[in-house]
Amino acid sequence: MRPADTPGNDKPFLRSENGEDQLSAWRFRRAHRALFRGVYVSTETPVTLRLLGEAALLLAEPRSFLSHHTAARLWGGVVPDDADVHVTYPRMRAQCFGIAAHRPKARQHVVSWMGLPMTAPAQTFLDMSHLLGLVDVVVLGDSLVRKRRFTPDELVALAEHHRGPYSRLARRAARLVRAGVDSPMETRLRLLIVLAGLPEPEVDHRVYDEHGNVLFRYDLSYLQWRLIIEYDGRQHAESEEQWHQDINRDEQLDDWELRRLVVVAKDIHRTPGRTLTRIVRAMTRQGMPVPMLTDEWRRHFPTRESGISLPA
Structure with missing residues (x-):
């Protein structure tokens, strides 16, 4: 068995069960829960979206980052429910159940937020225009403006330079985003x-x-x-x-x-x-x-x- 990488009781870690006897596996599972295949955390640690994002990145190749629904929610945005953690990989690679993989796009703006690499708020808005309809994209934009992630004018300026599939929808949605929306x-x-x-x-x-x-x-x-x-x-x-x-x-x-x-x-x-x-x-x-x-x-x-x- 490979030694568990345990930086702290509240941190997810990778663990291999190769060569482990049944008693050891039973004791381990009493004290830990699986977040993804091979990724565990203490049962005393609350499972949050940030924790799931951190766990998913443990399975990802270098330079991977959180994106789409996951990034939107971590920024405080409102998007339709999605059970998967969304990760963008430099190279497409099969992952385990519960992780949605995405291809990187040219010049995606990635930043560090909550200690995790993820798409910037406006980039997340543009990426979600590939997955959502007009109304849901505007809902996301209004919610991110409310969280002060960007202003409507800043979003429109960035969307005007967006190119590729669904860029027309992104530009239209950006022009419909308003400040002061409560819900x-x-x-x-x-x-x-x-x-x-x-x-x-x-x-x-x-x-x-x-x-x-x-x-x-x-x-x-x-x-x-x-x-x-x-x-x-x-x-x-x-x-x-x-x-x-x-x-x-x-x-x-x-x-x-x-x-x-x-x-x-x-x-x-x-x-x-x-x-x-x-x-x-x-x-x-x-x-x-x-x-x-x-x-x-x-x-x-x-x-x-x-x-x-x-x-x-």
Whole structure:
């Protein structure tokens, strides 16, 4: 048996079981868990994404780095769930179950973050444009802007020089990324509106008191037309404090004669057509000019309910 490389109880290490008797193997497995084939860590160590990334790199050849979904999540970005650890290798090489291998691209920007080599935030955004649809790429961009990994203008400038497959999608997604977005569902709501051909709303409008404190924050707004569109998550229904804050805000909006349209998760995921009908109706009632809707939203937000009237 090769001596275990154990830099610390909380570090993953490689271990060979060649020539090991059953009793020794049983004792070892009582105190350790396998992260990947041949890579172990103490059972007392919490398994985090960073730990899995470190473990995957132990199996990789030199100059390999974390990328794609794994890099995005380590930077604090929001991407669809993926159980694999994503690693880019200088040369493609078969790896064990649980590790997704990628080919390197020309001039990929790799940095050290959390002590691990991985693609830089903007590079990660560009790489993910090869794997995700437009809406999910913009969700990632908005979340990374919120984490202050880059600004929308910086991202657009980098995307303009991006070439290769899916570069057009990357450039378009970069131009749709905004600052001040509070959640992925806010991004989806805004894109439902924009991809339907409606005017883009203002994001994250804030109302301050005389001391500079934030009184209210509007997710999406057309203040010229006294219309606010907001996404309400479960915290609004489950938090009594939030519930009282919403009541006070709604009363203030009534005093200011502002129309507030509330959208929840199913309105976006299941009945986007009906949601657009509500939005168009609210715009019309506020006297806002409404253009003819385009059909692009249907590609990204499929309606999962039949027999409803969709906006023309």
